[in-house]
Amino acid sequence: MNGPSAAQVGPAGSMSEQGAERVRAIVEATYRAESRRVLATFIRLLGDFDLAEEALHDAFAAAVDQWPRHGVPNSPRAWLVSAGRFKAIDAIRRRARFDASLSEIAHQIETASEGGAEPDDKAVQDDHLRLIFTCCHPALSPEAQVALTLREVCGLTTEAIARAFLASPSTLAQRIVRAKAKIRDAGIPYAVPGAADLPERLESVLRVIYLVFNEGYSPSSGQAVTRHDLSAEAIRLGTLLIELLPEPEAVGLLALMLLNESRRLARTSASGDLVLLDEQDRSLWNRKQIAKGISLVERALASRRFGPYTLQAAISAVHAEAASGAATDWPQIAGLYDVLARVMRSPVVELNRAVAIAMRDGPEAGLALIDAILARGELTDYSFAHAARADLCRRLGRHAQARLAYQQALTLTRQEPERRFLKRRLGELPVQ
């Protein structure tokens, strides 16, 4: 175990009340900054999520006990890893009296960690990345990936995750317990995928992060237009990911989230209603997030290995650069949608492309594209498709058709602010 740094406090036991208070604050700050990384290392060393949680708890309990008396160690993270590992070996030994197979495990952990007793920064970073890839393993259900990532990587409590997803804490807890059991029982490895698997596995990590962001940015149900806590968590995750693994699409996703997030304040009116991009007060946009987002988009585009997240971020950046709705560079946006529709076949992308083309070439051109998508039987249950169609009909003066389409959109959305928006638009149509 690491020696304490004598510089921090005087002889043992002589610490002042004020000094003890300061050390407690250091322990708390260390917990916030390091607990997830230390947990990730414990999972590798102990091969089990639950043992790792216990070891994490024991390590911080030891810190609370010992740092005030012996001083804060030079490397808190290494100290915590050693302390937790010794406690875990002890605990496994105690249980080994009842189960012989555990004594072998205790021995393995002890010998595996001999030599390089303190994991270096690189090893700890790798552990953190292992944790992310394991929590987002595609063999787990998408809901389980999201819950496990928020719990283990972000350190959110089960209650907080349950609140965010409007699920009961017991449902959420069970989902997490089952996911951990599957990782253990099916032998899902605690590993960063090799180069051959990386693109597909990264896709699954990015999907989880974007899902968390979108649940915060446009919750699938409920009263609020946005839930800031989840979006902020997703941005933290995205930032962490590009520190650990600066792949272009990960950079692109972070850019996309920052650019969308920059409009959060402008996106909701004082009465809690949704404000469309076109009508937003652009002075409310967060310029710092926009600048960061744009520089990330440029970085991802320069790699020439970008994909759908980077392209969506680039579209968002074009909007961010326009001084007003009318000044938007629609030809550039329509062009980016052309490329996006080629790399990602999705009717929702086609819908957005149709809207951009309507802005570039006029409502008639966009309406023909939307009608073609609906005629294929796609997006018929998607409220935004009908709302977009209604808007183009309105601009063409086809009020009866617009009315029908707004009504169709209304029957398809459960989101309160969106419902109010659609009703307002319906009310604004001239009576015939």
Add this chain to the structure above:
Amino acid sequence: MKYLCLAYEQEETLNALTPSEWESLRAETLSYVETLRESGRLVATEALQSARSASKLQVRNGKLSVTDGPFAETKEQLGGFFLIEAKDFNEAIQVASKWPSARLGTIEVRPIEPALRPERRYG
């Protein structure tokens, strides 16, 4: 001829057994496995972990996709298998019907195709 016997059961049903009911089912199964082995009929048998630990994978257009297996406690899931040698289908049915979990779930008996046919997969 070889037959693969697939034992399906609802996990809910097995979980509802009392410890002594489970112990007797387990003992009976192990003893039947022994009987089959001694008679030379058993080629292989294994019990599977819960379908909760299962994953499904597909490769389409060269792209691998892995997903969490759909799992429902109240639906029958594959729980284990035994591969046997029998003189004909009737004998295979006979052997499979004595598999203890047949009383709780369903055993699917599938004749083994000796070799993949050159002309088409299913004749």
